[in-house]
Amino acid sequence: MPTILISGAAFGLGRAFLNAYANEKSNTIIAxxxxxxxxxxxxxxxxxxxxxxxxxxxxxxxxxxxxxxxxTPIDLFIHSVGIRGLVPAVENAQPESVAAAETLHVMDLSTLMHTFQVNAAAAFLLTRSLLPNLKQAHNAKVVIMSSRMGSIGHNTTGSAYAYRASKAALNSIIKSFSIDVPEVVFVLCHPGRVESKLVKYKEE
Structure with a gap:
């Protein structure tokens, strides 16, 4: 009976993973x-x-x-916690314009640090804490929701300072895990654009 731990399971992608894996009677899910x-x-x-x-x-x-x-051995850990890294005052004033809340001129230290904490540091701390559980399982896997916006080479349009940098940091962290913990499989995923609570404004 595989045990699956899903972070961010209340909303968005995490919730979708929870609902999908809950269909399998043999699964034990930790949400x-x-x-x-x-x-x-x-x-x-x-x-x-x-x-x-x-x-x-x-x-x-x-x-x-x-x-x-x-x-508790954990066979699969799916990490789907993340935020967009928008400056709150600008996002609240212009909820229909995501781009306006992450530009060079409006980005601030508080938003940068909080985005790094949620998108990168949290993934490091949670994954590290679960390594003993993952090592107890056979052929355990870790799947991390990242973004192609974390790719330095893919950045041809600029802006999105907090989100891009935090996802680049996340990618680097998980790459190091894959080297330091070879007995566990680590996967970084770009899920594409998904309707979720990542931003307040929903396009038609």
Whole structure:
């Protein structure tokens, strides 16, 4: 019976992964997010689902999860936590213009640091804390939701300072994991454009 841990399981891609894997009776799913993962979509499914509230920007919260799961082998870890890195004041004033909230002129230190914390540091801390669980499983896999916007070579339009830089950092972190922990398979994914809570404005 494979055990799958999904971060960011309350919304967006994480929620979609949760609902998909919950269809398989043989799966045990550990769903984590900063707020409770409501069971409405998956409660009729066959899988066993555990929900835990975890703040992935808090080492204490991550360590508490690691202690709770210390004897649990994890076969697959899907990390789908992320933010766009928009300057809040500009995003609130111009919600229909994502680009306006991430330009050279408006970007600030607070937004940069918070975006790095959520998009890069959280992935490092959570993945590292789960290594003992992953090593307990046979041929464990880690799948990280990244973005092609983290590619330096792909950046031909500029802007998106916090998001691009944080995803580049994330890519580098996971590359190092793949070298340092060869017994675990690490995969970085560019899921494409997805309708989620990444930004407030939804295009028609």
């Amino acid at each position: 984590i997010d900063k707020e409770n993962v409501q069971p409405s979509e998956y409660q009729q499914h066959a899988a066993t689902v555990q929900s835990h509230i975890v703040d992935v920007t808090s080492e204490a919260s991550i360590n508490s999860l690691a202690t709770l799961l210390s004897e």
